[in-house]
Amino acid sequence: MRKILALLLAVMVVATIFSGCAPQTGSNDDSGSGSSTGTGTGTGTVDTAKRTDVKIYCEGVWSTLDPYGTGCTSYTNMYLANQMYECLVYVNDNNEIVPVLATDWTVSADGLTYTFNLRQGVKFHNGETLKASDVVYSFTRAMGEASLETYYKPIAKVEASGDNAVVITLKSVFAPFVSYMENIPIVSEKYATANDLLTTECGTGPYKLVSIEMNTECKMTAFDDYWKGKASIQDVTLKVITEGTTAVVAFESGDIDYMFCYSVSAFGPLKDSGKYNTALTATYHTANILLNNKVAPLDNKLVRQALSYATDRDTMIAIAYEGLAQPAYLMANTNTFGVSKDQYYNHYEYNLDKAKELLAQAGYPNGLDLGKMTVISGSYHEKYAQVWQQSLAQIGVKIELVGSESCVADCTAHNYVTATMGNGFTSDFAYNSQHYTPDNMANYDNPTVTDLFSKAASELDNTKRQDYYKQIIDIIFDECPNIPIFNKQIPWVWNKNLNATPHLNSGHPYYVYEMSWN
């Protein structure tokens, strides 16, 4: 018996030693104390002056290279497409529309016809020169893909005007139309009609495909004839590592040069170590709580306002996302056209007394039972839902959390009372019409808001458009059809000697063309 115990102890000691040797990164109870984590090979001991390659982390497998195929809007697929394809324009982090394949454009007086003049001398990866017919072909293909519908929905037709101009006619005036064009990549018609774009590509981007194994690795190389000039980084390898902690280990051991910390708890120690470049970028994504506006008692504005007052965003962010998020008060942020900084503040500061007061005014002085809350299971949504549940309990509101794998479908069908949700947004508040005009997930229907969105969409004068959006936002803040919680931040880490710029847009988070080694 003694021998057994002694052996058991020995094994446990060995196991403890191994655990103690493990770095703090990747541990769930990481406190971010900044202890040394890496052994140095990822931190500049390699002779980076000679490096012309970069290895980038990808958190999931790819399903397609086709920029117009099923799954083309998934972020992982877009990471590849962003390097190999380009669009007519690009919207930068300052919300400015930057010409890319189009050098300039004109709009007809009635706001329905856009003429884009194409950049001359742009080459596709197969050597062909960009022509208007390629753009027409690309748009035609894009308009057959459901996931791109938001971007091409306003379009009635696309025609070539000679070789160097494209005319796009809209069904009705749509002010943010040009910004939406950053989501439709341009492909060589000649190549695409003869080849399968699922596993090959032919764009105008700074990189062209060398090889891809959909589940593990993609290699690209710089395109010599890129119109802006050849890239500084010659070879790119994107590596799929589905487990966040393993990715952090791969980064620290030098297998990866640039990554976003999928394991958010690992970010603090990496940042504090001082060995890496780090950045936190906002995303165009809002975690929010949906309230079914047509189900009693949530059809009562006072109840919705009370629930808003009972929402402790700071605690939710700390618990659900390790503090790596910004509180959200709208399904947008101040980068979004139409959202002014003086409007964007917490109209419902966490105040349980105020919440109770409003509930009493609504006829529920003793609280109420809201039944089941549908929660997106297996994610941070569960955590902030738990925080909310506890806050509501303090004002006498009872909810039962129910995890659901079909939360999105349930909410779309309005088959819920309250629910957690995550929604993307864009650089223009027009995109928010899907949240506040009829048949939205919150089951919210305000004819004034619908009318204002419609007017704003067809108003080409930006000052007037902003005024319409201001009115909409005032109404939304008053009526609380849903409760935005936070905008996730993406924690980026990269090699100390690598120059890189993470961007705001989750779908366009980085461009290898902008990277270079010191």
Place this chain on the structure above:
Amino acid sequence: MLRYVIKRLLLLIPVLLGVTLIIFTIMAIQPGDPGRMILGENASQEAVEKLNDQLGVNRPFVVRFVSYLYNAVFKLDFGKSYRTSQPVFNDVFARAGTSFKIAFNGIFMATVVGIPLGILSAVKQYSAVDTFSRVTAMLAAAIPPFWLGMMLIFVFALKMQWLPSNGIESWKSFILPMVTLGIPYAGSQLRMTRSTMLETIRQDYVRTAKAKGVPQGIIIFRHALRNALLPIITITATSFGGLLGGAVITESVFSMPGLGTLIVTGIRQRDTPSVLAATIFLAFMFGVIMLVVDLIYAFVDPRIKAKYSR
């Protein structure tokens, strides 16, 4: 013997049909739809419905099942993945190799470690070696693969930088997964081997051989082990079959694209054709493995061979 093999292969057909029906039904009654999963929460309901129509998921269950069976049996067309739009078996075959390597390496290590220790433990019953082996086996079986894999990565990939932490680029990539899987299964192999060996070495013929002065090694390896092998072969084979699709955690920790992660991803994204293809493939492989096991039985035990030949 040939008749037996053919009979066993034919018996696979109702098994595969049953598996297909069960999986098809489970995928059909799951909440959610592939259209929404693929297009995301921001897509309009019309777009989702349009995609669901294109994928054919709105048709009645019986129509879909019969259509699937007809295409699979008569055209060998198992459909395209909802996620990738590629024929499903492209992905299955691409990942099968990785799964085979992971499973084989894991079982190989389990066998190489577990069987010799099990034999030693049985031969030296109640000794320090036996006690140590049994305790180690118990601990090995209790260690969660996720934790073990992470620890191995921290030590060997990060600290010592001897081995890669992820991927399938080289043979070195398979070492840590091999140990991660092999250690828990080695525990099971050890205990099974010890148990069957203990039964066997107590048999009269073993006592007779000892009395005749036959060397210990020959008694153990030529006489006792051979008779103890049948349950060991069974557990090895069923473990291997289980690992082909069941090493999801190891595949995730080490980012190795295998069949386990394909099935889990397919279930999450309601990608019925992928899940069906992977499951049918695994069911078929499991059936073949069991057939091979039965044939090995015949090789090991002549009495069984005679039975097959009748």
